[in-house]
Amino acid sequence: MSEFVFMNGEYIEAEKAVLPVRTHAFLYGTSVFEGIRAYYNKDENQLYAFRVKEHYERLIRSAKIMWMENPYSLDEYCKITIDLLRKNEYRTDVYIRPTLYKSSIKVGPTLTDNEDSFLIFTTPFGDYFDANAGLKLCVSNWRRTSDNAIPPRAKVSGAYANSALIKTDAHEAGFDDAVVLSESGQVTEGSAMNIFLIINGVLTTTSTTDDILVGVTRNTVIELARELGIPVKERAIDRTELYLADEVFCCGTGAQIVPVESIDHRKVGNGKIGQITKQIQTLYYDVVKGKIEKFKEWCTPVYD
Helix, strand or coil: CCCEEEECCEEEEHHHCCCCCCEHHHHHCCEEECCEEEEEECCCCEEEEECHHHHHHHHHHHHHHCCCCCCCCHHHHHHHHHHHHHHHCCCCCEEEEEEEEECCECCCCCCCCCCEEEEEEEEECCCCCCCCCCEEEEEEEEECCCCCCCCCCCCEHHHHHHHHHHHHHHHHCCCCEEEEECCCCCEEEECCCEEEEEECCEEEECCCCCCCCCCHHHHHHHHHHHHCCCCEEECCCCHHHHHHCCEEEEEECCCEEEEEEEECCEECCCCCCCHHHHHHHHHHHHHHCCCCHHHHHHEEECCC
16 A cells, blocks of 8 residues: 655655755755654554644744745644544554755755745654663764754754764764764753753753754653652753763654663663653653543544
């Protein structure tokens, strides 16, 4: 059975969804996108799209930074996404990639006088990382792009060249991923995921003004921690605090919630998944599958 994508205002077979080679977004990375997950609950035979509204709210904010006009309203974006998932009839976990892009056929990086187009593709998607095995991280030699360069709070495709360099060098050095510092030398996030430290029982993470992508999963973690009675603090984090933290984990739509075993060859805690990390992780996996009534509003059912 063919998979469908949404492109140019209609649902078409994936193999027919193509872009001209001179498309502005291809030449200059001038697109903004979201990564959204939908989780299959086998017991209910239901697919739940997780926090779709919040992802599209961020897409709309990214578009504003990048001189883009949204062709659809927030509600229309959400409906198109659910309709596409229903059309593809998935009975497994799914990754959803909506992209708003500069589609003019032109040479030159200018964002104005440049048409905006929208597409979504979806694909079956399991765990990006093993949720139980801890990551081995390093601190990258590359720096995160700043708000005055390519702002990380906008999810711009061209900015992911920065993430690609960070992650590739980490892999080549034998690590799973990396922690990235700002130009001022303070912790920002991972190559493409937010980071949390547990220090003396307090869940600690970088603030929204520390050159990070303001993650939807990051917000989810903060809300779940408060539900569990775990205190949360958002503040600047120094590099050496990474080495002294009792627990560390990373989070994101792709990564989900994954513990960190070591950073720069220094063991985090006892090198195993920590108690607080495990609490949050367990609750998270129940929430995304629509099992927790209090957070059911975050989960949009696909099938009637």
